Structures are given as C-alpha cells and as structure tokens.
Amino acid sequence: MTVATDFIALDTLAPAANGPRATSSMAWRGTPLVEPREQFRVLNAAETRGGPTGTGHFDSDLAASGWPALRPETLEVVQLNLGKLCNMTCRHCHVDAGPDRTEENMDQATAEACLDLIIRTRPRVVDLTGGAPELNPHFEYLIEECVARGIHVMDRCNLTILLARRFTHLPQWFAERGVEVVCSLPHYRQLKTDAQRGTGAYRKSLLALTRLNEAGYGFGDPRRVLTLVTNPVGAYLSGRQSSLEREWKAALLSNHSVRFDRLLTLNNIPMSRFLEWLLETGQVTSYLDRLLAAFNPATIAGLMCRSTLSVSWDGYLYDCDFNQQLDMVMDLNGRNAHVGDFDLQAWRQHTIRTGRHCYGCTAGAGSSCGGAIS
Ligand code: SF4
Ligand code: SF4
Secondary structure, three states, X not given: OOOOOOOOXXXXXXXXXXXXXXXXXXXXXXXXXXXXXXXXXXXXXXXXXXXXXXXXXXXXXXHHOOOOOOOOOOOOEEEEEOEOEOOOOOXXXXXXXXXXXXXXXXXXXXXXXXXXXXXXXXXXXXXXXXOOHHHOOOHHHHHHHHHHOOOEEEEEEOOHHHHOHHHOOHHHHHHHHOOEEEEEOOOOOHHHHHHHHOOOHHHHHHHHHHHXXXXXXXXXXXXXXXXXXXXXXXXXXXXXXXXXXXXHHHHHHHHHOXXXXXXXXXXXXXXXXXXXXXXXXXXXXXXXXXXXXXXOHHHHHHOHHHOEEEEOOOOEEEOOHHHXXXXXXXXXXXXXXXXXXXXXXXXXXXXXXXXXXXXHHHEOOOOEOOEOOO
C-alpha cells in the first residue's frame, strides 16, 4: 500500500529531566523490549509496594477491593485497531507504531468480518484507532458502512495526518458524516508536544485543528464533536480532567483562536515505548510505585475493558488495546477469540486478562479511551 511521505523528522533520545522525545519504532530497532514477554519480565521484576495488598499483584488488589474477578458488563464500544502504520513515532506510543510498520494493516476480509460483528452486536460506538487509522485503505469504507447504520463513529486522529496530501479532504468528509474526531495532543504548548511527537508536530497539529474548526468542529454541534486527548509528557499522572479542560480551552482560544468540545486525560500505561523510556531513565519502579500509591478502587466498575471489545488488524479479539499490544488474546470457549466467531454470550461471562500494566488504568481518577473514569 502507499505510505504517506510527509513524515515528521525523528528526534533523538533525551535525558529524563526533559521528558520523553520522539523516537523510532522498537520493531525497526530490533530491541528485545518489542517482545511482550520481555515487557512483562521488566514490569514484574520491579519491586514495587503500595496498593491495597502491598503485593504489586493486580488481581489481588482487585480482589481486596471487592472484585474477585473482572468481567465485562455491557458491550458498548467496538474498537478496531486498523494497523500499526503511522506517520509519527511518538515516544509514549503503546502500539510501537511508525512509518516502518507497513505489514500490520487490516485487510478487506477482516474489515468485512468486523462489519458483520458490528451489525450483529449493534454497539453504541465504533472507535477506529491505529497507528494512524486513516492510513488503512478500508478506513473510509468502514466509516460509511457504520454511519449508514446509524452507529456513532470515532476516529482517533493524530492531527498531523490531516495535512498529508491524501487526507486534506477528511475534515469536511467527517463533518458530512457526523464522525467524532478524537485528536491526541500531548500539550497546548509547543515545547512539550514537540518533545514527545517530534519537531514540527505542534505547528502541524494546530493547523489541522484550524481546518477542523473551519469544517464546523469544536463549536458544540453534536454532529461535529472535536475531542482532544492528552497524556502526561513524563512519568507522572494526569491532572484533573475538568480543570485541565478549562485551562486548555482558554489557552488554545487566546493563543491560536482554536476551539474544541472536550478534553480527555489519560495516564501513560507502562508498556511498549513508554516502558522503554522508563527503563532507560531508571524510572520503572518509581513509576509503578506512583501508580500503586494512587490505586483507586472507584475506577474499577468503569474500566473500559468491561464495555469494549478490541479487534486487532488481523482480527483477533482483546479486552482492550493495551492487552492487544501485549498479545493477551481473549480466551472465549477455550480458544483464541477471533472476529469471525465472536460469541457475545461467552464474552459476557469471560474473565478479563490483567497484569501490572493495568495499574495505569486504576490510578488517580482512572484512565480509559473515554478519559478519566471517576
Ligand atoms: S502515539 Fe499515536 S500518533 Fe504517535 S506514533 Fe503512536 S499511533 Fe502514531
Ligand atoms: S489495561 Fe486497563 S482496560 Fe486493559 S485489561 Fe487492564 S484494566 Fe482493563
């Protein structure tokens, strides 16, 4: 397939004090940490304390909080990860996405099987993610088919992709179909955004936001919702979502005349390239300590794995996009679940697979694809 050519220049690694810097994909560099097995080894080797039991064992802390097993509730969101191909290589990326990840991209047969599942299960939301999902050749087809059936579609967009020649039509195209655009932006200030995403990312992001505003996004229209998503540029937890939203709205409006509808705050999950940065800067244990110290039982009921089905580019099913990147395939009816044979009844009864990375979702106000939980 064709790959967008206007990639943002890669940056070099930086000291911890300056926060993460854009990098290349671990797959491209062939680092051992690209293997989920190695990521688990690093995480589980950290001698961390805190949490309800002081064991650093997520399931034990769940049980001590009144949740002997984590099970789904209602299927509300089908999240399709269309592939690992991306025009950027952000330092915190949990997908290890990048321009070199051309192999992992959803094909037409899998896209059709996803549509069958969506039609059968009628989720409230279809959430398209990646990589940059726009780079998948079936991206617009999937949206057209969902919208035609009255299903709300979200595109998880990195903003800069909207400036690539093949995608400049998308703001207006989205607006005509009522697609919610959920845009990642590390910070409303240039320094922090460029640090994490690469030099020039901020300028391009602001230009893309302006184009979305011109298409009617960001003014409170329920058919043209512009959501921004931010994650900390460093080894700390997200700030309070409601107050950050006020701060961001004021700053982007006064500095750049840019408007948006809502801000979601996420914690960085200790895995993939963020884990690599923690490892390089000697912060694995201290970051886990921070997550465990902030363990919040009130977030458990609202964990996204209880209402989301995550589908990978090759059609396997997972409890969330994080488990997907860690190869933790969902076990339904005693076998690796696949989009072609999804069993809703079995899904409702299965036990969600967890690990230490899950502490990223239960820390502070909690963290999910829908932002803070509690
Ligand atoms: S964080 Fe998003 S934009 Fe950045 S490399 Fe990963 S998928 Fe691409
Ligand atoms: S990483 Fe978060 S969403 Fe995924 S299974 Fe763990 S708690 Fe659930």
